[in-house]
Amino acid sequence: MKQVIELIINGEPSEVIVRPNELLVDVIRDKIGLTGTKKGCGAGDCGACTVLMEGKPILSCLTLAISCQGKHIETIEGLAKDGTLHPLQQTFVKKGAIQCGYCTPGMILSAKALLRKTPDPDPEDIRYEMAGNLCRCTGYKKIIEAIIEAGQGAHEGGPERVRI
């Protein structure tokens, strides 16, 4: 019982054929070809597979692709604009909030949703809103600093502006 669905990924509509039992994370990675979204635990615990759906962070490892007909989905690939990294990407690089990088796409998308809700978060807000993203490398401190700095706009036009 395959079905054609339309997903609007990073603003671009894509039609994909899916079976009911296909997970969103697999469709994004294997059918759309955007491998920035990571698979970790597959059970909702680690947040590596986080994407934004209609602006809200969700777990693509626990979402059936077939249930996402017509939905707007944002992945890490959608963040850089016109060759310039998103402010969160810049502050993560600058602060050393990335080591192996496996958690980073999910971290940055959760952080983006957090900053939309709370533009100037304190560490307590960040710990609450980022509780669903695990990092085995950084120890979280630099991630918190990077989010605070991105929120304060300290990245804007600074010498650390990164071109891609």
Add this chain to the structure above:
Amino acid sequence: MGLPAFEYYCPDTSAELERLLSECGGQAKILAGGTDLLVQIKGGFQSPAVLIDIGNLESLQGISHKEGKGTEILAGTKIAAIEESPLIREKVLALYQAVRLLGSPQVRAMATLGGNICNASPSAETLPALIALGSELTVAGNGSERNLPVESFFLDYRKVDLGPGEYLKSVFVPEQSNVSGSAYLCRMLRGAMEIDIVNVGVWFLMDTEGRCQKARIALGSVAPKPFRAYEAEAVLTGKPLSEDNFQQAGKVASSESSPIDDIRGSAEYRRDIVRVMVARALSMASKSLQNS
């Protein structure tokens, strides 16, 4: 980790949902947020032949309030929508306290209140709060509806009172008076994303002399299903709201629980922590009363 094959339906109306439920019989499972069900299917604990996704059913989503009566939350309402609702924060504080402790932002954005109730985990976050607040459920299906107190919905370990063709439609939390207090608390190993060691919801109503007229104490994670500690409630009834009485109620609640040993804590520890948490929740509820 692929999923086994199943048929998938996504009804747009409640009538279509009812039709699908009665046609598919016991083969079908409702899929709400999927944060319990898909984990269970992946783990091989469930293998339903049919999934009926209620994500498109607007008629199952929303929060409304009738002055003097209470607050209705439809079963498909997301936990995040409950957390963000000013109405819930103002009218149903203990539920707000409970949903803040449920999972992570991602889980709350996906998970529904109906899913938390119907999955019926003994440690489910919202259940002690809803029981303590005296909530009622509306179950629908087969062309009719019935109401029942939330605590009688749980029959046994992860077993709920839903017959063939039935589904949970809504939760009704009665209006809290300004002489009632309530609170929700839980104990877990880390600050978030943990299965609780114990969770407690309490509620009481004062009489004109400042004594406790009625109380409800609901406990999760320390028995096969969430339950009311009736004997502990009786300790409070007719007595002044004092720390001594809260401590006493905690002791009695502890003797009413039947926890198990597991990796999160021993039965002995859980029984002791019930005593502490019940007294603490009662004290928190009495402070919320003094502040209002």
